[in-house]
Every structure is written in structure tokens, then in C-alpha cells.
Amino acid sequence: MHPLIAVTPDKCPLGIVDNLSWYREELHTRTKTKQELNSYHMHCPIEFKESYRWLLGYQKSCKIAERCPDTQIICVGDRESDIFDIYHNEEQRGDTLRADWLVRARINRVLLDENDDRKTTLLFEEMKKTKEVGKIKITVPKRGNQKKRTVILSVKIKQVKLHPPTGRRGELKLEPVHATVVATSEINPPKGCAPIEWILLTSVLCDDTLSDAKKIMAWYLARWQIEVFFKTLKTGCRVEAIQIKEGSRFLPCIAMYLIITWRIMYITHLSRTEPTLDCNCCYSKDEWRTIYMLNKKRKPPKVSPSIEVITRMLATMGGYLGRKSDGPPGPKTIWLGLRVLNNFLQSQNTLKKVKEM
Template sequence: MVTESTPWTQTEFEQLDLGDARLNKRARLLMERMAADPTASVPQAGHGWGETIAAYRFFDNEKVQWHAILEPHWQQTQKRMQTHQVVLCLQDTTELDFNGQDALGLGPLTYEAQRGMFVHPTYAVTPQREPLGILDAWMWAREKKDDSGRRGGPKESLRWIEGYERIAEMAPDMRSTRLVYVADREADLMALMERADALGNPADWLVRAAHNRSLPEGDKLWERATHDEAVGEIAFPMAARQGVKARTVRQRLWLQRVQLPASKSKSVAATCLVAREFDAPAGVKPIEWRLLTNRTATTLDEAAELIEWYRARWEIEILFNVLKNGCQVEELQLGTIERLERALALFLVVAWRVTYLMRLGRTCPDLDARLFFDPDEIRAAYLLTKTPRSVQPKLNEVLRLVARLGGFLARKGDGEPGAETIWKGLTKVHIAAQTMRLLRDDGDADTSV
């Protein structure tokens, strides 16, 4: 367990092995610097020119493989998973736009003229949305289309199938934990469902349907699913987002077990769940989800559980938001895709840590803050907010102070802080903590609260 004198990276990267003790030490130090100030550039994160040069040398080292950087975090994530009965393994892809940079190895994005790369992680969270960590990742750049309009390289849809296979490989070592693969419409692939079926469904899968398939009986999937009476109704709060007001969503749910046509005249058994909003506010498009899963579900409670699992998929969008806007990875100027991959391996863990702190502050508010922040960071949070320091500061208390520095108002009706105010606040806390260390090293005034 992390203690007041042990940086969290020592535990999270305990098994790090880059083939050289100096490289291991450099990787841990880079992680500490980046996590302390997620928005900082590489030169800003380093303590002096020497650290900055060492960081660039690390990213340029061809002996360092990006997956080797992530390997110890993957192991720690699996340890955390084993303490839960159900773990949702979220998958999605985000594109990183490095347009205007001359980095070698980049390729076209959604718009052919843009240049960048893609990142596709597997993100483990609990049904209560506590982020447990990154389980796996794919990074790649697309090849340009040839004169005939075809694009070379591996078929990108394979990442969804390989992602399931990776989760299935873990299942035998987690017999007390149910693993659930959760993905959006891009994962509505018969090849994925067939592969899971061939493996015996060691991990459950839950994907949003994109195709209204023709069924063996001659009718269509979505019409069949809603032919009978709804199994019941649910309601849940939907938080406000840009341009969308917060509201309560009410949905009717339908369940139908079906046989989906597969290759070679075979079929795959699946449950189709349709969740359709009713009484939506005027001018608002009703929310309708059509989900497919290997799990058998016949009751309202079972259907509601599946909806909650699918709604938790939003956590990977939060991870991408922190990665892009908090860590500002699209501003990295490292010259080659290989260097970018090494940096992204570190920043993926940093993004997880920000979301981990955010969720843990809500679910386990009374944890000792010293398990997550060093003494100077805690002192800085109290000093900068002009708040009397607690004798035994709790995680939620310190997080709210950090978030206040990032713009969180902390009014009675404001709820708990989000990831953005936390990463912005961490930047100010980092600067203040660093100043206190320099003053102490210089023998200056007492920096205690």
C-alpha cells in the first residue's frame, strides 16, 4: 500500500522492467511529474533542463517498448479486478489529431487530409463506475488510400475481436469475477459474437446494435424485439452536457431471445434489449438504445442491470477527455509515432489516475488523503484555499480543495467535482508544492500549515 513516504508510482509500477534500472527509474519519475501536473508540457513537467533532456532521451530510446511501459499497470489493474464480483471491460477508439506536425509515421484520420493516429484501450471499471485501470491498448496509424481508393494495413475491425480475446484469456484466472465486454455500435460484428461463442463465452459481451438483422423466421431483429409487451419501465438521471440540460430519462424496456444468423448457416444465441424513452421534453430527441448480449435476461431487474452496465460505457469517454484535454497529448511534438506511443503509454496511466481519484473521492471519501497525495501537495491545497488543515485529512476533503483551485465552486448544490476541475487544480497544487520544497531545501521559512 502507498504510504506518506512512498510515491504511488512505486506501487503501480513495482513490476516495471525495461531492461535497465535507470530506464525504470526514469519512467517512474516521468509518471510522477506528469500525474502531478497533467496539463504541463514535457519541458514544464521536468524539474530543470537536465530532467527535460532525460525525458526526451527516454522517448527516443528504441529499446523501450510502449507495451512494456504499460505492462506493470496492466498487472495492477488485474489485481484490482479480482476484488470485485463484476468488472466491465469497456472498449472504444479515439483519434489523436497531430495535423500540422511533421512527425514520421502518422496517417490519415476520419478526414483524409488530417494526420494523426488512433488509440483503442480496454478500460476496466466496476458497475459503480470506479476506474480500475487500463487492461490493454492498440495504437496505430492508417495507411493512405491507393489510386483505387483502397487502404492497406490490417483490418481495423480486428481490434474489437482481439480485444474480446484478451479479456477471455484473463477469465480463467478470475473465477470469482464476472468479466463483461462492453462496446458501442462499431463492435456490432457477427465475427466478434461467433468468436465469443466458439470460446464458450468465458467473458460476457454487451454491445449496442447497429444492424437491424434479418432473422431466420423472415422478420427483422428490432421489430421482433418490441413485438410483445414491455417488461417494465426504468428512470435514471442524465447529467447536463454541452448544449444539453440535465433531466430524468424514463424508458420502457423490451427483451427478446433470438438466434442471429451467422456464417456457414450457423446462428448465435443472443438477447436483444430495446430501451425506448417516453415523455421526453419538447424539442428533445428521445433516447433509444438497442443492445445485444449473450446473457439470458427475462426480467425487469435483469434488463435494468444491463442498461446500467451500458451506461457505464461513458467512463471511457471521460478517460479520452482527460487524455486529450487534461493531458493535452495532441500538443506533443516528439517527431515520430514511436516516440508518441511511449509518451501515450505514460499518459494513459495519468488519465486513469485522474479519473480514479475523481471516482474514489465519491465512493470512498474517508480514505486517508496521504495514500494519494504527498505531504507538500496536501499542505498546498489547504494553503491556496486558505482552509485550516485537518489533523487527518480525508481524500474527498483534499480533492474538493484541489478542485476549487480548478474552478469548482463547492456550493451546497454543486455535487462532487468532475475530472476537469481536478486536473486544473492539480496544476496549481503542483506548482505550490514544488515551491515549498525549494524553500525548504534553501533553508527558508517554515512551510507547514
């Protein structure tokens, strides 16, 4: 499963743009040598590789860009999406409206100079020689055994021209691609923690300034929302516990859970970042009135409460304790609260139908 979600620069999830689902006919078993596998991946058309999903995702982003000409659309991916076909595809779209791309570099690529001659240094070495433009401070969320922490990063930025892969140049005739590179490295990382080192590639051409580097890094940090999305899908919605085996039933079920996951993320984000918003932005009138009555045991007010108030009440129905030391409600308790709410709403509708009989 490879979903494509729309997120604003301030990390607000707007919805599910696309989802690609597939299954492997054979499990990955090591029956070939590493040299044979490399040869296969080099000569196999990208349409037959699982990495093709990244190119499809970028093409879908370009369609969104065509429909939203006044909005800058940037397709952000991790190291797995460092595929030259994406960069080349963007260059070949010419003057037509297209999405920009931003990926974390995985391959130490060959560079070209002003005369289109190959440089003696590769991408990673070139960025090590580049002068630092400043330092920035970011917050790294908790992951695994590593706690949430604030880090200081040294920042470098440079405009480069990427040489196309030589192994396929004669076959695919790929052209060089211009890109902006932002390289960061953590200063004085704590003991036991691997230092943060990112090299980001983007089609957004800009000045080699710290402000532009900050902007590009902010876009990349918004990619963390896809990690939150999968965590919500797996732990909150418990999608891995689904025991449907038929594809005709499983795929529609997954599509429904993707929408539910987005709604949970949307409620969680707005209740934390815009707590004073009217709750009608996320809840129907029947929903928030039912939540209020279940918690307060009295008639709901005529004026709808804020989203923070109703979300805390909803999370309480899902096991949220709301102690002073507790943080704001998370996706899991909100999801469990929505399940309880849905049961009550179904009961209400059933009783109404019974009375009408």
C-alpha cells in the first residue's frame, strides 16, 4: 500500500490524494547473487519495479498542480524515492504546470560543471566542501528508543546539475537535471544517538541563503505526517488485524480506513494547533451534541463548543484520562472514542426508525 496524502507546510493533513495497492506474487528470496540483482535492476524497465509507485505518485502530484495553478505543489519523498526518472520526468514536462519534487538523497550522484563536463567530486563530497550558510534548531520527534529532542544543525545549500545514470544513458537518453541541494549535519549529537545528516534534493531553484534552506527543510519535515498516518492506521485503526482475505472486499475496506485515518489526524491536528475553532469544522451537529450529553449528562448548549473541548470529551470516551501530566489526546483514544460515538449514533437512528413504525 502506497498512499499519497496532501499536507500543508504547517503539517495540517488535507486528505488522501491517491493510494496504490499491490501484492507480491513471490516473496523476496535470495536466489541470485548481488551482481545479478544489480544487473537486473539496472536493465529492468521501471514500470516493472515496485519503485515505479514513486513515479506514479509524482505524476499524480502533477495532475493536482494542473488543477490548482495558483498553489505550489511539492511531492516529498524519503530516500527510497531518490530515482532519476522522477527528476527527468519533471524536466520533460516543459512549460506545462507541474509539481516540484523534494527527496532525501540516497545515491552519491555524479555532477556536471558549467561546461557540462563531469566533476571529479560526487554529490556528497561536493556538499562537504560547500561553505556553511548558518545553523538552525529543529525538534526531532520520538522514534523507537530515542526520545524527543531538540537538535542544532549546520546548514549548507548549493545549486547543482545532476548527471544522468550512465548505465542507461544510451537506452533512455536521459538529460542532465538542475537541482537545489540542502545538506545538514547535527552539531554535538548526544551519546548513543546517531547524528542527523540529511542531503535534500529539490527541483525548486532558489538563492543559496539560510532562509531558503529553512524553507526547504520545513517542507521536508512535513513528510513526517506520513509516518504519523501509518502509525494511526496500524495502532489506532488496527488495520493489520483485518481478517478479510478476498481482494474485492479488502481493497474497499482499506479505502474506508484511509479516510477514517485522515479524519483522526485532522481532528488531532486542529484540536492541538487551533483549539479555539468551532467544533462544527470537524464534527456534525448530531456528533458533538451526542458527545456532550454522554459526558455532561445534560442538555447540550445552543452555541457549539470549541474543537478542543469536544475532542477531549470524545477522547475520554476512548480511555483518555485527562490528568494534569497527560498531554493532549492522541490518535488512539480519538479513534476509540469515535467507535463508541458511532455505536450510540447508530442506536439513536435505530430508535427513531422504531418510533416511526
